[in-house]
Amino acid sequence: MGTLLQQIANGLIFGGLIAMVALGYTMVYGIIQLINFAHGEIFMTGAFGGLAVYSWVLPPAAQQIWYVALPAMLVGGAIVSVVVALLMERFAYRPLRNAPRLAPLITALGVSVFLQELVRIFFPGASSAVPFPNAFITAPLHIGSITIPASGLLMLIVSVVLSIVLETYVNGSRMGRAMRATAQDPDTARLMGINPDRVIVLTFAIGAVLAGVGGVLYGTYIHNVDPYIGFQNGLFAFAAAVLGGIGSIRGAVIGAFVIGLIKNLADIYLPGGTAYDYVWIFILLIAVLVFRPQGLFGEAERVRA
């Protein structure tokens, strides 16, 4: 029982991480029907951005105080992610807005590889895993029989809070309405006076903030980062977005927690253990795509060719 609870706790923490990345996938897909493969790399650049702030911006005294260091890293990571995402949108995706669908997808793939390599080659020491500073309370929390690192709990809380903020923003604000309108019917949205470029830029930026924050929190939780963290976690996040019904914010978050739980429960309870947990998730992803492409919570009309 203790193991089960522990795995559930770990699963929720991992789910919280994946949710922050999945939201970017789901929003961008909702607006421009692009699977932004490079979104995982936005997450990764966020982690490295936070690391850069810690290593080169913060004075040694401030590095020791977590409530100074961590916010600075989160802001730094988010800024790096946003800058990368907006450059990517402007120079890689926007020129292809009306191109055949294969073109932006392949471009996304190219951007993904490019960003991985850029960080690997030019970030000092990033050709192998780089240790990530412990920028939060190190003492783990004991709740009953389970133990959770404080950084894990923080990740879970931040993820849930940001998801709620985002959902409120998209449903309640003027720009949020513009985003939903553009997602439902881009042409008519333009007839309402909505500038699609602004909406798209905003969408990329919001996704990047979430991913950047997620990247920094991931670093503090796992304690090391490498240029490839974006690929695998990005795939999980994409799986989560699809599972929840791509285009749906709530769906992406729920999908992320489902993925997190499956991964951690598979480590213990499914044949093959940790070596095969990825395999189970990908099998689930394929099954969802084939049998319920609108996702577990999505509306059928969301599905596009």
Added chain:
Amino acid sequence: MSELASAAPGATATTPTRPLLEVRGLSVAYGAIEAIRDITFSVQAGQIVSLIGANGAGKTTTLRTISGLLRPKRGEILFEGRPIHTQPAHAILGMGVAHCPEGRRLFPRMTVEENLQLGAYTRSDDGVAEDMERVYELFPVLGERRGNKAGLFSGGEQQMLAIGRAMMSRPRLLMLDEPSMGLSPIMTQRIFDTIRNLRDLGTTVLLVEQNALAALAQSDYAFVVDLGRTTLEGTGHELLADQRVRDAYLGES
């Protein structure tokens, strides 16, 4: 919407003023195929002007080009004397041209209220709430169900919402594409009554209709579009009486 009336005083002025909208030598192509070729017409302020013609004549393309969704290959579009054909769609709305597209194109998963708020997206003044109440006055059925999803309404109600949404931007020119499509005769009549009402309140209307009889009866002026160009023009009554129009579009022999 009484305020809108004051925005265009002397709606039926007889002095020859510059038209509100001028379309000159406009050609639009989809790839290599020209959907409209050298179309020229103008819309006087305060009138209901119709473009009538068969399916595929290029009427919808013309409206989509005026509102900036399509780019012309040649020709120009002047609104209040200013060229607008180089402007993006979202800027053209801000200049006072609202386009109520074919098939209504509401945001079906949003509420009535949200649809109307989107209609007023470009406005930052305080009058939005008031204008919304006016739409609800004009179409009480919308007011009663303002929290319902737009996709759940009937065709006629959706058309009302589409017109209401377009009016939320306080346009000087309202372009309506096939407002009677799929509606019952009674509902069609209600919609046309509303359009006349809007005209009387000071909004200029450019109407595209396949239902030529109904459209011409309501119009102050009309143009017949055929194979991508205007072939005939006149007041609604003149065209209704024109034998060529009767033969081609009114199903008489």
Added chain:
Amino acid sequence: MKAMARPLIIVGSIVVIIGALLPWATFVLNDGPYPDKATLEFFDAPFGLSSFRLYLEILGLAGLVFCFVPLRDKIRVLKAVGWGALGVALINTLFIIGDGGGFGAVTVADGVTAFGGIAAVIGAAVLLYGAFQLPAEPKVVINPKLPFWAEWLILLVAFVALLLLITETLTAGGHSGVSDPYIGPLFLSYLSAAGALLGVLWAVGVTKWISDMSERHRIFSIVVLVACAVAVPFTSLGNDYWMTITANIGVYAATAIGLNIVVGLAGLLDLGYVAFMGIGAFVAANLSGAVAAEFGIRLPFLLAAIVAGIVAGLFGAIVGSPTLRVRGDYLAIVTLAFGEIFVRVSQNNIGGLTGGSNAIPNIPDLSLFGTGFNDSLTIGGVQLPSGVLYYFLIVVLVALVMFVFGNLKNSRIGRAWIAIREDEDVARAMGVKTGKLKILAFMTGATLAGLAGAVFAHKLATASYDSFQFNQSVTLLAAVILGGMGTIPGAVLGAALLFVLPEELRQFSDYRLLFFGLALVVIMRFRPQGLIADRHRRAELADQDVTGESLDDTVIKEPVAVAGAKEAGA
């Protein structure tokens, strides 16, 4: 500005010529001068023009000559010359800056001056700018009818010239596997110059003429092409090093052509394609009698390869079956997920079939009449390098794959695939059995990849999951896209470029994937149809070329609008 075209071209050309003669570097490297004595000592041997200086002299002279000689389509000819000159000049200048540690290396340092590089760059830029000012002209078409023997002769000469050009390109700088610190710039300079030559030939209509002729004499062309491929070991590429490289290119080219069936013809994006190659490799490895293999049986290679192809094809059908329900992006994700599952599973040595992280090593060498495929061979007194038999085997493989692709493309099935690619709903409405055909596309592609994998495992003598990772799928996809979707020469060219460039540019091998990523983005932006465009595809991917109008980015074109209308109507 049009009036300025000619003076600009003349000035640019002269500056290029002078620049090539000036010293290029202010330093002398420890291990000898920069290639072709790009130092002050250059004037010790004033006529010792070679390599990049020679190319620049030729290109500069060509600029002058073409400027005065009456030519049709002068603009394209001079643009090719200009791009070539700019390429050579920039590459070498940048290298000198890089090796010499800064701008001092190409300007003034320690009282020594060297402005050759900068002069050449500026001259080439002016030449190119001038070329762009020339009036646009319609594309030249030359198509004289000649007696068949004359056309055969021309084709023969053309193919042999192509073979020589390729071997020269690969061995530019006398390279044969020894590490030469200047191999990068030498190779790239040669490539720029060769590119300019091909560009000029294209501009005057020669390449089109020859390709039309080869269409008319298809069988003859294929025979000559195969003969040329067989002749490679007898050229300057006939050494161990290049046999290995060309064999690798061949395997990847065969795989890329298989992928081209799926992506280029049927329009189904497959992001896990290399897994099929992996399946083929593991099947062949297990049937090869290798010690680490799960089955202790040894099948003859041909049989093992066929089994490998069949097993890979079966997996292809399984992976392809979601296409019945899933389309577009989602299908790409299904294939990506499959690829990842394959890597994970083989890394974990599932069922003992893949050897896990130990791989399956020591796959026995193939042999024919007692000669091992890795041994060297003597034919008629000519000593051929070791690995030459693998090379021939791979030539056969590539020829087979090309044959399959070519026949399928021009068959009913191929036309149906193209119809599915263009518009699946329309294809279905016209009675094309889309589901079956899509699975068939996956199956065919997978079978070919499985065959290639079987050869690959034997050639490498080992089969490891590490060779079949996602990056390999990306590289193969890049090869198909770079070369041109839906064409055979495109896939071969793409595979060759993507697998040769890293060899030639080993000093930048660290940047390989960086360039791949960037190349994918740039190609999709500026030349989505690839280097060698498919005629059908050209119209589809290059919208703007067809209408010739510039639409602003936010304008949504008709197809999108129609899709939106459909949706709203539904």
